[in-house]
Amino acid sequence: MRAAAIAPSNLALVKYWGKRDSALNVPATGSISVTLDGLSTSTTVDFREDLEADECVLDGVRNGRGAERVTRFLETVRSSFGVERRALVESASDFPAAAGLASSASGFAALALACDAALGLSLSEAQLSALARRGSGSAARSIVGGFAEMRPGEAADGSDAFAVQIAPPERLPLAILAAVTTRARKPVGSTEGMLRTAESSPFYGAWTSSVPRALAEMRAALEAADLERVGMLAEANAMRMHATMLGADPPLLYWNGVTVELVHAVRELRAAGVQAYVTIDAGPQVKVLCEESARAAVREALLAVEGTLEVLEARPGEGARLQDVQG
């Protein structure tokens, strides 16, 4: 009852920000992402008879921060599939955990797949994606590779809220760079931030009603493999999400000064004829989409901004996969 899986992180091009069911972690709207080859998490799960409580080792730290969320996920697995045993979970990311990039997407996608294999559940890709969603909304998209669309579904039990692949990774040759501006933990996590936004931002309704059109436009841009369109739409969508967050009470400002400087640096690159576009999640790091041939120039421009600590690199890739199964 032991299995290991590896899953990539992903970057939303049309963002998920808001839930229709908090208990089941069902998103209020759809979202579209690109799966990030180069930023992955490997997770082993071992359901053992001799354990009285779940044990969780995340990036070498035993039962530290994040362990409670893993235990909650394991409780969901146990109650959904009639499992009694407690589990030992060991998980490590190949990107710096302190970089403030979402490791929950890759972590829960890997854990969902490892649980499926360890327990012999033989879940379909859609069921796996829906299971990963219980750990983290964005994790549902890391199960499928390439360009993934999360469907919010309509069912009360969330069973039709899962991600599907809408284009293979090779559809759009793309470099993705992430400029790290701080290694500090973000002050407000996504669950709390979404709740606060939905409850207090007067822009929240406008945000959720704008998403279906954004999804349709992004689907069309991906279908046409039009990098300029994909990039402009992704940048506009990220800015709208942040505008909505800023409307919350108290306001959610995830950016720091370096974040703003980086946005300007990318706009300057664009003015100079480089196809490069910005997107930002619930944190101060700046992610840049650009043509593969501009990778080195973009990297240099990001590092030239005072306060950029490091630049991580990725490309569109495949989804979660198994590493080994025993017992």
Ligand code: PMV
């Ligand atoms: O999966 P969560 O709960 O960490 O939420 C992800 C939220 C954003 O990263 C800001 C947007 C997204 O779609 O990934």
